[in-house]
Amino acid sequence: MEWTLGYWVVLVMSSSSCGWCLYKVIKWIVEGKEKKIGVPRGSSGWPFIGETLHFIASGYSSRPVTFMDKRKNLYGRVFKTHILGRHLIVSTDQDVNKVVLQNHGNVFIPYYPKSITELLGKSSILQMNGALQKRLHALIGGFLRSPQLKARITKDIENSFKLSLSTWKHKHLVFIQEETKQITFEILVKVLMSIDPGEDLNFLKREFGEFIKGLICLPIKFPGTTLYKCLKAKERLLKMVQRIVEERKMAMEKTEEKGNLVKDAIDLLLRDTGESNETQQRLPLDFISGNIVEMMIPGEDTVPMVMTVAVKFLSDNPVVLTRVVEENMELKKLKALSGDEYAWTDYVSLQFTQNVISETLRMANIINAVWRKALKDVEIKGYLIPKGWCVLASFSSVHMDEENYENPYKFDPWRWEKTGAAVNSNIFTPFGGGQRLCPGLELSRLEISIFLHHLVTTYRWEAEADEILNFPTVKMRKKMPITVMPIDH
Numbered sequence: 001m002e003w004t005l006g007y008w009v010v011l012v013m014s015s016s017s018c019g020w021c022l023y024k025v026i027k028w029i030v031e032g033k034e035k036k037i038g039v040p041r042g043s044s045g046w047p048f049i050g051e052t053l054h055f056i057a058s059g060y061s062s063r064p065v066t067f068m069d070k071r072k073n074l075y076g077r078v079f080k081t082h083i084l085g086r087h088l089i090v091s092t093d094q095d096v097n098k099v100v101l102q103n104h105g106n107v108f109i110p111y112y113p114k115s116i117t118e119l120l121g122k123s124s125i126l127q128m129n130g131a132l133q134k135r136l137h138a139l140i141g142g143f144l145r146s147p148q149l150k151a152r153i154t155k156d157i158e159n160s161f162k163l164s165l166s167t168w169k170h171k172h173l174v175f176i177q178e179e180t181k182q183i184t185f186e187i188l189v190k191v192l193m194s195i196d197p198g199e200d201l202n203f204l205k206r207e208f209g210e211f212i213k214g215l216i217c218l219p220i221k222f223p224g225t226t227l228y229k230c231l232k233a234k235e236r237l238l239k240m241v242q243r244i245v246e247e248r249k250m251a252m253e254k255t256e257e258k259g260n261l262v263k264d265a266i267d268l269l270l271r272d273t274g275e276s277n278e279t280q281q282r283l284p285l286d287f288i289s290g291n292i293v294e295m296m297i298p299g300e301d302t303v304p305m306v307m308t309v310a311v312k313f314l315s316d317n318p319v320v321l322t323r324v325v326e327e328n329m330e331l332k333k334l335k336a337l338s339g340d341e342y343a344w345t346d347y348v349s350l351q352f353t354q355n356v357i358s359e360t361l362r363m364a365n366i367i368n369a370v371w372r373k374a375l376k377d378v379e380i381k382g383y384l385i386p387k388g389w390c391v392l393a394s395f396s397s398v399h400m401d402e403e404n405y406e407n408p409y410k411f412d413p414w415r416w417e418k419t420g421a422a423v424n425s426n427i428f429t430p431f432g433g434g435q436r437l438c439p440g441l442e443l444s445r446l447e448i449s450i451f452l453h454h455l456v457t458t459y460r461w462e463a464e465a466d467e468i469l470n471f472p473t474v475k476m477r478k479k480m481p482i483t484v485m486p487i488d489h
């Protein structure tokens with residue numbers, strides 16, 4: 001018996017040490033090769049899991065850029081690592097990020113984890129490249145940025161928030177994360193397909209909720225798995241959106257009356273003849289429906305999370321809150337005196353509130369990085385990104401770098417009044433940049449401004465203790481509960 005046990009112990013030890021030695025040899029050969037071709041320095045960590053555990057642990061901590069900072073100090077601003085099943089090069093350098101984002105000649109293409117690519121579909125704007133991406137980006141960006149849309153949607157946003165806020169005083173606790181999510185979803189659906197509250201909206205909310213669960217899950221697809229369920233939800237979503245697109249197309253042909261006003265994103269894509277670009281073709285109906293569904297992804301969670309984290313920062317910083325209240329009250333009084341309605345420009349001219357939004361975007365890092373794959377060898381600032389490698393351009397590292405922002409962990413909206421901090425610079429990229437700069441940037445800032453204005457001019461609040469979680473996406477641990485007290489005017 002003793003002999004048998006001893007035999008197994010020796011066998012396991014020798015085979016595992018052999019395996020370890022083999023792993024070390026392979027690692028040594030691979031690293032030697034990488035060094036020769038000039039891949040940035042770094043570590044591949046443990047076999048299979050690489051440095052994933054460190055990466056996740058730092059994501060759960062209060063300072064998620066610790067993972068990047070440690071490696072930046074060891075290897076320099078651009079380093080290699082192995083996380084989430086991939087060897088990749090991480091850039092914490094704003095100049096390198098800029099080149100990656102600008103993507104001249106389509107060198108860097110989007111490279112999302114497998115579960116995401118499976119869900120998005122090949123013709124999603126988030127995955128496509130080349131002329132079609134440019135065409136769609138220009139169309140959507142032009143529409144979302146247009147003063148006509150902003151003027152029209154401002155009324156809808158105001159009404160939605162006012163209605164929601166009027167119910168808060170009856171609630172014991174208000175969960176900001178939940179409330180803002182409901183409202184911003186309604187607004188998004190309105191902008192994309194002009195659906196008002198009702199059965200269709202409830203159906204979309206339910207199915208989209210199921211669909212979005214699959215974005216961060218194991219890429220295993222058979223009945224019962226998350227990925228399977230969410231692909232089914234996507235099928236149902238698509239069916240509904242296809243029906244709407246077809247109805248709208250028929251209505252358009254029947255009336256032949258198009259007018260100048262683009263109603264929503266469906267209208268925009270149906271009207272486009274492709275004349276302004278080399279394709280010269282109309283967009284197929286199934287392509288339009290697919291993209292409408294997929295365009296809900298970048299807009300759905302981001303805007304309400306910025307609103308939620310802004311409430312957290314304001315609750316923690318009473319001096320900032322007082323200044324925001326003063327500025328917004330002033331506008332409210334002016335409007336009451338003149339009897340005029342609010343214009344969208346009123347909201348975005350609240351300069352201090354805009355600085356609060358910029359500071360929230362800098363510190364919250366709702367989209368902390370973008371993933372790309374290099375289609376050929378590229379050298380940037382002396383760092384080589386070899387063909388086929390994945391590169392992660394980290395925005396959060398740049399936003400939290402003390403060389404870029406003095407005292408970066410301090411919530412300081414006043415820094416945006418000084419020179420050095422500018423909302424359109426390389427060191428501030430919450431909406432990405434270059435060819436894929438978020439087309440929803442201005443609309444998002446407008447929505448957040450309207451929310452903050454009506455919140456701070458309607459209520460005082462007390463926030464319960466809560467904390468920001470950064471992994472896998474930014475969320476509040478307790479959904480940001482507050483109790484509100486109406487302001488006496």
Ligand code: HEM
Pocket residue numbers: 110125126133137140144188191295298299300302303306366367370371429430431432433435436437438439440441443444
């Ligand atoms: C605060 C809110 C938002 C943030 C922080 C944000 C951030 C971003 C970022 C970083 C990208 C670039 C992704 C990349 O380069 O791979 C992006 C792209 C995009 N965003 Fe946003 N976004 C926000 C809101 C919205 C909204 C409200 C919409 C739609 C109504 C939207 C639609 C899009 C689309 C369609 C793209 C893809 C553009 C392309 O690849 O050409 N976003 N967003």
